[in-house]
């Protein structure tokens with residue numbers, strides 16, 4: 001180790017051609033509870049984290065039991081067969097149409113690695129999920145960012161932004177962080193209008209939080225639009241964000257391309273076993289949905305009491321305008337942190353006056369609203 005290779009001159013493998021990597025702004029996750037505890041000397045139990053759209057009810061007890069049982073066999077490489085078959089049955093597709101991911105972020109990354117390259121571009125909406133430009137740039141592609149309409153996707157402008165070199169369009173529905181929603185009719189009109197060579201990614205991480213009259217089944221559109229890829233995750237309503245498991249559903253030839261690039265063992269034994277059990281825990285899903293509906297109403301009412309603007313949101317979170325200018329919003333964010341409440345600042349989305357809060361339990365929502373009131377009245381420093 002001590003002997004230096006003279007041809008290297010101690011230089012790092014860093015050169016100008018990595019400018020596409022330097023252009024990436026690293027993803028800013030919600031602050032972990034343990035980090036805030038260290039920074040402010042707070043007790044972990046006293047902290048409320050409403051920053052990453054995690055399920056406040058925890059995870060399905062059935063999933064937990066399945067994962068405990070799956071600890072046996074940790075010496076074996078994972079077998080994704082059973083979950084793949086269960087997902088295919090759930091969605092009424094062939095197993096060859098499923099692409100498992102280490103979280104659905106992994107699936108997004110697979111899309112970029114397969115369909116993008118330098119000289120290719122991807123279209124995304126202005127306030128869409130931050131992972132889309134990261135995946136695009138990592139693959140060497142260019143992001144075409146399209147101005148938002150009412151903080152959501154402007155599909156007409158996105159269609160117009162598609163160039164000859166565009167190969168991917170990223171759509172989150174509902175969108176994170178703004179919670180905006182596109183109807184099935186709008187999505188279908190867009191798909192009918194997009195050139196067949198362009199892959200349209202429909203990221204449905206929050207679809208399970210929709211009300212029954214808003215639901216649609218985009219998987220049914222795959223025969224008509226084989227350039228569509230639907231992404232789902234176990235991180236949100238299924239409460240398994242820390243286990244890292246999600247999936248894509250696509251036409252078999254598209255899924256085949258992605259499965260060639262996929263790391264063979266990208267989903268671990270515990271996540272696979274937990275996901276199968278979680279899929280069947282209808283009681284936990286119904287509880288989570290009901291709790292979110294009540295919590296959303298609590299948070300909206302609380303924000304209205306405080307005279308704060310918010311974007312009416314689908315999903316398990318809501319973005320609100322904390323202040324008229326960015327410095328004041330940052331102060332409110334800091335005050336919340338000092339009070340042991342973690343929310344998500346949206347400065348990295350160029351929405352520096354805004355904060356995003358995840359819907360919590362009744363107690364967590366009350367803690368958040370009380371802390372927010374104090375922050376606005378500057379009762380803390």
Ligand SMILES: *Cc1c(COP(=O)(O)O)cnc(C)c1O
Pocket residue numbers: 053102103104105106129172175176203205232233234235236241244245246
């Ligand atoms: C949370 C979220 C996901 C899920 O990511 P995982 O990697 O599955 O945890 C995907 N898309 C959007 C828009 C999200 O907000």
